[in-house]
Amino acid sequence: MSINSITDLSRLCIHTITTKPWSIEVSARNYSSGGVKGITVWRDALTGRNIRQTGEMLRNYGLSVVSLCRGGFFPSVDKKKREASIDDNRRAIEEAHELGTNLIVLVCGADPLQPLEVSRNQIFDGISAVLPEAEAAGVKLAIEPLHPMYADTRSAINTLCQANDMAEALASPFAGVAVDVYHLWWDPALETEIERCGRNNNLLAFHICDWKSPTADMLNDRGLMGEGCIPIRKIRSWVERAGFNGFIEVEIFSDIYWKQDQEAYLNKIITAFKEFA
Amino acid sequence: MSINSITDLSRLCIHTITTKPWSIEVSARNYSSGGVKGITVWRDALTGRNIRQTGEMLRNYGLSVVSLCRGGFFPSVDKKKREASIDDNRRAIEEAHELGTNLIVLVCGADPLQPLEVSRNQIFDGISAVLPEAEAAGVKLAIEPLHPMYADTRSAINTLCQANDMAEALASPFAGVAVDVYHLWWDPALETEIERCGRNNNLLAFHICDWKSPTADMLNDRGLMGEGCIPIRKIRSWVERAGFNGFIEVEIFSDIYWKQDQEAYLNKIITAFKEFA
Numbered sequence: 121m122s123i124n125s126i127t128d129l130s131r132l133c134i135h136t137i138t139t140k141p142w143s144i145e146v147s148a149r150n151y152s153s154g155g156v157k158g159i160t161v162w163r164d165a166l167t168g169r170n171i172r173q174t175g176e177m178l179r180n181y182g183l184s185v186v187s188l189c190r191g192g193f194f195p196s197v198d199k200k201k202r203e204a205s206i207d208d209n210r211r212a213i214e215e216a217h218e219l220g221t222n223l224i225v226l227v228c229g230a231d232p233l234q235p236l237e238v239s240r241n242q243i244f245d246g247i248s249a250v251l252p253e254a255e256a257a258g259v260k261l262a263i264e265p266l267h268p269m270y271a272d273t274r275s276a277i278n279t280l281c282q283a284n285d286m287a288e289a290l291a292s293p294f295a296g297v298a299v300d301v302y303h304l305w306w307d308p309a310l311e312t313e314i315e316r317c318g319r320n321n322n323l324l325a326f327h328i329c330d331w332k333s334p335t336a337d338m339l340n341d342r343g344l345m346g347e348g349c350i351p352i353r354k355i356r357s358w359v360e361r362a363g364f365n366g367f368i369e370v371e372i373f374s375d376i377y378w379k380q381d382q383e384a385y386l387n388k389i390i391t392a393f394k395e396f397a
Numbered sequence: 398m399s400i401n402s403i404t405d406l407s408r409l410c411i412h413t414i415t416t417k418p419w420s421i422e423v424s425a426r427n428y429s430s431g432g433v434k435g436i437t438v439w440r441d442a443l444t445g446r447n448i449r450q451t452g453e454m455l456r457n458y459g460l461s462v463v464s465l466c467r468g469g470f471f472p473s474v475d476k477k478k479r480e481a482s483i484d485d486n487r488r489a490i491e492e493a494h495e496l497g498t499n500l501i502v503l504v505c506g507a508d509p510l511q512p513l514e515v516s517r518n519q520i521f522d523g524i525s526a527v528l529p530e531a532e533a534a535g536v537k538l539a540i541e542p543l544h545p546m547y548a549d550t551r552s553a554i555n556t557l558c559q560a561n562d563m564a565e566a567l568a569s570p571f572a573g574v575a576v577d578v579y580h581l582w583w584d585p586a587l588e589t590e591i592e593r594c595g596r597n598n599n600l601l602a603f604h605i606c607d608w609k610s611p612t613a614d615m616l617n618d619r620g621l622m623g624e625g626c627i628p629i630r631k632i633r634s635w636v637e638r639a640g641f642n643g644f645i646e647v648e649i650f651s652d653i654y655w656k657q658d659q660e661a662y663l664n665k666i667i668t669a670f671k672e673f674a
Contacts, residue, residue, distance in 0.1 A: 232610040232626035236583065269546040271583035272610040272626050278583050306513065306548035306555050333509040333549040338615060349509035349549050 123357050125394065126368075132393050133158025133186045133367035135327075136165040139382050144174060152181035154386055158367040159183045161219060163190070163212065175220035185221040186367045187325060188212060191261065193229035194246030195239035195276065202242060205229070209250045217257040223324060224254075225262050225298050230276040239276035244286060247295060254294045262298035262324040263287055269338055270303075280304055280313035287322040299359060300327035300371065302342060305350040311358050318362025326359050328352050328397055329372045340373045344388060345396035352396055368397055400634050402671065403645075409670050410435025410463045410644035412604075413442040416659050421451060429458035431663055435644040436460045438496060440467070440489065452497040462498040463644045464602060465489060468538065470506035471523030472516035472553065479519060482506070486527045494534040500601060501531075502539050502575050507553040516553035517563075524567060531571045539575035539601040540564055546615055557581055557590035564599040576636060577604035577648065579619060582627040588635050595639025603636050605629050605674055606649045617650045621665060622673035629673055645674055 126132075134156055139147050144165040151159055159178055166174060178185050191212040196202045216224050228243040230236065247261060254261050265283040266275035277283050283297045297317050304310050317323045330348030335341050345352055356368065370389055377385050403409075411433055416424050421442040428436055436455055443451060455462050468489040473479045493501050505520040507513065524538060531538050542560040543552035554560050560574045574594050581587050594600045607625030612618050622629055633645065647666055654662050 235628060235631075236585075267545065268583040269544065269612075269615075272608055272612075279585070282585055306545040308513075308556070308559055331549055335546075335549075335615065338546075338612065351512060354512075 123353050125353070126397055127394065129155045129390065129393070130157050131366070131368050132156050132390070133160055133184070133369040134389065135160045135162060135189060135369060135371040137162045137189070138370055138372045138389070139386065140378050142382055144169070145177065148178050148181045148183060150383065150386055152183060154390055156390070157182065157184060158186040158369070160187045160189055160369050160371070161185060161221070163188065163215065166215065166219070171215055171218040175218065179220065184367065185219055186369060187223035187225050187262070188216040188219060188221050189225045190227045191224045192226035195229045195231045195234070195242040197231055197233045202246065206246055206249050209246065210253050213250060213253050213257050213259050216259045222258055223260050223262060225264050225325060227264055227266065228275045228277045230271060230273055232272045236271065236276045243276060244289065247290060251290065251292055251294060255292065260294045260296055260324055262296050264298040264300060265303055267303040279307055279309070280317065281309055284313055284317050284320070284322065288320055293321070296322040296324035298325035298327060299323065301350045301352055301355050302327070302329050302331060305331060305355065310355070314355075314358045314362050318359075318364060323359065323362055323364045325369060326356070326364060326366065327369045327371045329370065337375065340375045342372045342374050344372060344377070345370070345392040356397060368393070400630050402630070403674055404671065406432040406667065406670070407434050408643070408645050409433050409667070410437055410461070410646040411666065412437045412439060412466060412646060412648040414439045414466070415647055415649045415666070416663065417655050419659055421446070422454065425455050425458045425460060427660065427663055429460060431667055433667070434459065434461060435463045435646070437464045437466055437646050437648070438462060438498070440465065440492065443492065443496070448492055448495040452495065456497065461644065462496055463646060464500035464502050464539070465493040465496060465498050466502045467504045468501045469503035472506045472508045472511070472519040474508055474510045479523065483523055483526050486523065487530050490527060490530050490534050490536050493536045499535055500537050500539060502541050502602060504541055504543065505552045505554045507548060507550055509549045513548065513553045520553060521563060521566065524572060528567065528569055528571060532569065537571045537573055537601055539573050541575040541577060542580055544580040556584055556586070557594065558586055561590055561594050561597070561599065565597055570598070573599040573601035575602035575604060576600065578627050578629055578632050579604070579606050579608060582608060582632065587632070591632075591635045591639050595636075595641060600636065600639055600641045602646060603633070603641060603643065604646045604648045606647065614652065617652045619649045619651050621649060621654070622647070622669040633674060645670070
């Protein structure tokens with residue numbers, strides 16, 4: 121089992137939301153000067169920008185545009201909202217294409233007003249509806265299983281087993297899975313399901329951060345790698361044994377870090393990446 | 398599938414922590430006059446009391462003492478703490494015996510300083526260590542799988558599948574499982590695992606409350622039945638089809654409800670039990 125540390129930054133990607141106080145332009149400049157090689161763009165960071173030019177700007181900084189975050193949110197008791205969501209996912213595919221990335225991460229959604237099984241069916245139907253556009257644009261869709269504490273409103277897909285099931289049922293080279301340690305670290309089946317995900321060529325993305333004890337907020341109190349109890353390096357070894365050798369994406373929502381000086385924070389991210397990823 | 402509503406209170410049990418502002422004496426008097434037939438006693442409610450006399454007091458109010466909450470918390474990186482925990486579980490068994498209940502609910506524990514697999518082994522070893530005393534006292538131990546959001550410090554047993562695995566490995570009529578809808582509602586394998594739990598005679602307790610959207614606090618913002626998205630009645634039908642016909646236990650931690658008038662709250666619990674359980 122490979123559990124070597126990573127000594128260079130060639131596989132380090134940072135999500136724009138991780139350094140939310142910065143605009144995408146400032147993020148790109150600072151990531152680049154820090155030696156970071158990848159960026160995942162949250163759609164809100166593109167507001168008011170020419171998307172094609174923004175993609176060029178990122179590449180001019182030497183950054184690979186790893187993915188666009190996020191599509192999904194397919195389920196609703198309201199048919200009109202489901203249709204609007206499918207339209208929005210089509211727009212996300214266009215945006216990804218313009219930005220020059222070949223991957224969209226899907227936070228699949230859930231509606232607390234209906235059973236989880238119904239939401240799961242609507243997720244499957246929603247992805248199926250937009251898959252032709254994704255294929256035409258050369259953009260892959262990564263189902264991200266979310267922690268069960270988000271099953272009410274954010275995702276009815278809460279284990280890697282479920283995400284694997286759905287990706288396999290979609291049976292398209294343009295549908296796969298994103299593995300995020302924050303959502304999945306507790307799962308006793310994680311190692312097996314990562315192996316399965318890789319074997320079926322469905323492992324499209326790998327996100328990291330840490331789980332703090334205590335966690336003060338269900339959404340915005342994620343930890344920097346090393347601050348919590350997630351065995352990040354062990355999970356990375358599983359992901360790599362499953363054949364994944366793409367970017368390792370740092371995705372941290374943190375009211376605490378967003379309040380701090382972002383340049384100092386970026387240095388902490390880089391140090392923590394080398395020490396704990 | 399039985400999804401009939403419950404029209405009488407003969408199976409309603411309330412946990413003392415649900416009405417935390419009340420002493421156990423006040424809880425017992427009010428539960429009893431409200432027609433509630435069961436009580437689950439949290440150990441803190443027994444502080445400073447003669448336990449045997451408290452048990453008699455409860456029975457004199459016509460209350461069945463359904464279980465003692467809670468044993469467990471076996472894992473630790475510190476061997477002395479693990480030994481202290483085993484001693485504490487032995488005391489809990491004595492207390493259950495004195496109180497006159499034949500069931501202890503186990504919140505199994507976890508230590509964020511060690512891998513989940515190690516915590517799981519220590520849980521198995523801890524339960525094994527106290528099982529002889531449990532058998533001698535005629536007290537059963539119910540492994541309660543806890544929501545994955547508590548995997549860092551409260552329980553390394555986070556699915557009913559894991560609890561079933563452990564109960565079956567312990568292979569004793571004095572080791573089983575407690576099913577709590579709050580912890581398990583999201584699990585796609587829930588129906589199957591409840592059936593398995595019943596088939597192996599391991600289904601010892603059934604706890605209810607609801608999951609609110611949004612949930613403001615990870616510990617103390619549980620909802621009253623009907624306030625959230627948990628399909629309580631559907632899960633009850635699975636539990637009953639699996640052969641369970643014991644008490645339905647209302648266990649709600651809620652800063653909101655604890656601040657309210659507890660008599661009015663008790664009436665709400667009874668109404669919600671009839672309408673949504």
